[in-house]
Amino acid sequence: MSPDNVVWLGSPGFPEAARTALADPQLRRNLRKATTTIRDKRLAATAELDDWEQLREAGAALKRRTLRHLDTHLLRLEDSVTRAGGVVHWAADAAEANRIVTELVRATGESEVVKVKSMATQEIGLNEALAEAGIRAYETDLAELIVQLGADRPSHILVPAIHRNRAEIREIFVRRMAEWGRPAPEGLTDEPRALAEAARLHLREKFLRARVAVSGANFAIAETGTVGVVESEGNGRMCLTLPETLITVMGIEKVLPQWQDLEVFLQLLPRSSTGERMNPYTSTWRGVTPGDGPQAFHLVLLDNGRTATLADTVGRQALGCIRCSACLNVCPVYERTGGHAYGYVYPGPIGAILTPQLVGVEHADTLPFASTLCGACYDACPVKINIPEVLTHLRAKAVEAKRAGRRTPTAEALAMKAATSVLTSPRRFAAAQKAAALGGHLIARRGVIGPLPGPLHGWTDARDTPAPPRESFRGWWQRTHPQPPQGDQ
Amino acid sequence: MTDRDTVLGRVRAALTDVPADENPEHVPVPRDHSSHAGTDLIALFVERVTDYRAHVVEATAATAAEAVAGLLTAHGLRTLVVPPEFPEELLPQGPWQQLTEPLSVAELEAAEGVLTTCAVAIAVTGTLVLDAGPGQGRRALTLLPDYHLCIVRADQIVDDVPDAIALLDPGRPLTFVSGPSATSDIELDRVEGVHGPRTLDVLVIRRTVAKG
Numbered sequence: 001m002s003p004d005n006v007v008w009l010g011s012p013g014f015p016e017a018a019r020t021a022l023a024d025p026q027l028r029r030n031l032r033k034a035t036t037t038i039r040d041k042r043l044a045a046t047a048e049l050d051d052w053e054q055l056r057e058a059g060a061a062l063k064r065r066t067l068r069h070l071d072t073h074l075l076r077l078e079d080s081v082t083r084a085g086g087v088v089h090w091a092a093d094a095a096e097a098n099r100i101v102t103e104l105v106r107a108t109g110e111s112e113v114v115k116v117k118s119m120a121t122q123e124i125g126l127n128e129a130l131a132e133a134g135i136r137a138y139e140t141d142l143a144e145l146i147v148q149l150g151a152d153r154p155s156h157i158l159v160p161a162i163h164r165n166r167a168e169i170r171e172i173f174v175r176r177m178a179e180w181g182r183p184a185p186e187g188l189t190d191e192p193r194a195l196a197e198a199a200r201l202h203l204r205e206k207f208l209r210a211r212v213a214v215s216g217a218n219f220a221i222a223e224t225g226t227v228g229v230v231e232s233e234g235n236g237r238m239c240l241t242l243p244e245t246l247i248t249v250m251g252i253e254k255v256l257p258q259w260q261d262l263e264v265f266l267q268l269l270p271r272s273s274t275g276e277r278m279n280p281y282t283s284t285w286r287g288v289t290p291g292d293g294p295q296a297f298h299l300v301l302l303d304n305g306r307t308a309t310l311a312d313t314v315g316r317q318a319l320g321c322i323r324c325s326a327c328l329n330v331c332p333v334y335e336r337t338g339g340h341a342y343g344y345v346y347p348g349p350i351g352a353i354l355t356p357q358l359v360g361v362e363h364a365d366t367l368p369f370a371s372t373l374c375g376a377c378y379d380a381c382p383v384k385i386n387i388p389e390v391l392t393h394l395r396a397k398a399v400e401a402k403r404a405g406r407r408t409p410t411a412e413a414l415a416m417k418a419a420t421s422v423l424t425s426p427r428r429f430a431a432a433q434k435a436a437a438l439g440g441h442l443i444a445r446r447g448v449i450g451p452l453p454g455p456l457h458g459w460t461d462a463r464d465t466p467a468p469p470r471e472s473f474r475g476w477w478q479r480t481h482p483q484p485p486q487g488d489q
Numbered sequence: 490m491t492d493r494d495t496v497l498g499r500v501r502a503a504l505t506d507v508p509a510d511e512n513p514e515h516v517p518v519p520r521d522h523s524s525h526a527g528t529d530l531i532a533l534f535v536e537r538v539t540d541y542r543a544h545v546v547e548a549t550a551a552t553a554a555e556a557v558a559g560l561l562t563a564h565g566l567r568t569l570v571v572p573p574e575f576p577e578e579l580l581p582q583g584p585w586q587q588l589t590e591p592l593s594v595a596e597l598e599a600a601e602g603v604l605t606t607c608a609v610a611i612a613v614t615g616t617l618v619l620d621a622g623p624g625q626g627r628r629a630l631t632l633l634p635d636y637h638l639c640i641v642r643a644d645q646i647v648d649d650v651p652d653a654i655a656l657l658d659p660g661r662p663l664t665f666v667s668g669p670s671a672t673s674d675i676e677l678d679r680v681e682g683v684h685g686p687r688t689l690d691v692l693v694i695r696r697t698v699a700k701g
Binding site: 050203232 | 497500518520661
């Protein structure tokens with residue numbers, strides 16, 4: 001993946017970025033409020049269904065079925081979309097996808113496009129690529145608009161402006177709307193209703209004149225060629241319905257085998273993502289429909305690292321992600337650091353396993369460690385992606401990659417080697433415990449060991465360590481339970 | 490080599506662990522999830538649609554036209570889009586001007602309201618599904634005007650999402666509507682009507698006199 005197409009990739013690394021985020025009390029307040037609200041809503045919405053676990057099983061199984069036969073489904077999808085009057089394009093990487101979309105827009109003679117919020121187009125840096133070609137891309141999802149006007153980055157999959165509060169949003173609208181089109185109304189307050197109305201007026205003129213739209217897709221059905229977008233605001237419907245040309249960019253893993261499969265995902269997705277029984281709007285279409293909606297439809301099937309992920313039999317399950325973002329909202333690490341710290345378009349626990357696989361673990365080697373492995377993400381995932389399992393799998397890969405790049409052993413490797421030697425010998429273990437009790441008390445203050453110098457700082461910078469007890473359990477047991485002499489002891 | 494060959498080649502190379510004789514149907518998918526509706530579908534549908542801040546009115550075939558007139562009058566509509574093949578018997582006369590297709594985008598944008606039927610309604614989720622069939626029109630009709638009155642016959646209400654998926658034609662352009670347009674992007678406060686209709690009224694027509 002060339003740096004041109006990756007707007008932000010892991011620089012600075014997670015530990016450094018997280019430290020900056022943790023120092024921002026406003027950000028932590030905004031995040032805590034948002035994640036707590038959405039967590040409670042999701043729990044209420046999922047508790048309504050007594051067979052939620054069966055639905056999760058069905059979702060996981062359907063994704064397994066899809067991924068294990070991905071080539072079959074993709075070929076079938078290509079055929080059914082083409083027969084319905086759509087044009088299917090294949091893109092091996094971000095550069096290729098951007099080239100295809102740019103050429104399609106150019107062919108219409110237009111120099112602007114309206115966009116439905118899409119993770120795939122963020123991933124390939126489409127807006128930046130279009131801008132280089134002289135094409136302006138307008139984000140039309142309210143949160144994406146806030147992010148675009150604020151020259152900011154999305155920090156959440158579902159609510160990209162989750163890190164901003166109403167006062168900050170008002171400020172962005174007042175300051176920047178005029179540069180992009182209709183200015184913010186006079187006397188704009190920070191009431192959510194007033195802010196939404198300002199966005200409505202600002203975007204309406206763009207919807208009405210747009211002749212080309214770019215969207216992502218939540219799913220595409222191989223059997224029927226039906227493509228779908230799930231949304232709330234109606235900006236998706238505007239983009240999918242009013243322009244003459246529609247270009248949809250979709251990761252290859254978003255294909256579903258059959259129309260019937262939707263019955264599972266249309267139950268799992270809204271309840272997991274926004275905690276609603278159903279999202280306000282879902283649009284589906286097949287190819288082009290004469291007299292209704294765009295009369296030219298292009299579907300771009302994007303690989304961009306997905307096949308590399310597919311090749312890893314443990315990591316493959318990450319491709320089952322339906323982008324609901326439930327794992328973000330339950331993650332103690334995400335809640336405190338926010339999405340920017342993850343350095344890429346996919347934040348949170350899913351980002352920590354998806355990003356290193358999409359871009360190569362050596363380019364995102366801190367992300368598999370951006371987790372406490374508490375398992376809340378696995379419990380929340382509607383398609384049962386075992387995120388902790390993939391995290392530990394990727395940690396091993398990251399350590400291997402690091403070792404391959406270095407001749408001298410790392411402090412970590414040396415410590416592990418020493419620990420192995422100590423732990424395999426009862427005699428050495430007892431001696432080490434005695435030494436630790438003595439040494440620990442020399443450096444501890446009020447029973448706690450603070451930051452240590454040298455290679456140990458990696459452990460002690462982030463946490464206090466309790467001083468070892470004066471006597472080990474083994475020592476106490478031997479002292480208080482004198483054993484009658486026995487055979488060989 | 491084209492990108493198509495590249496991607497398909499990589500997919501196949503990535504799946505060497507899958508036995509050659511396995512096909513998609515060999516991967517079991519448990520489908521033992523069930524409907525979440527109770528016995529009174531209409532009451533559940535009304536409750537769930539109302540929960541999404543849509544306004545629901547019930548009527549019988551005999552009182553439906555009058556109920557439509559009441560809703561349109563209450564909303565003070567001056568211009569009303571009526572899609573092709575909308576049932577005549579449900580179309581009351583009133584002070585509003587009726588607009589019929591073909592309409593330009595500008596005309597649609599200027600229209601104050603739209604009156605449609607639907608294809609299917611889902612009780613558990615409080616969802617209306619439009620499939621561009623008779624009385625529903627193309628998708629833009631229910632998008633640009635700020636007011637949408639949708640008429641649901643009681644026999645169009647199904648239990649749950651799987652029942653609706655089974656009835657719908659995946660070849661038609663479908664719009665699933667659950668309440669008016671809404672956003673929760675600002676501090677997760679729900680605000681109705683960002684881009685789609687800000688007001689959604691639903692008229693449920695029971696076959697006979699409304700049950701208690």
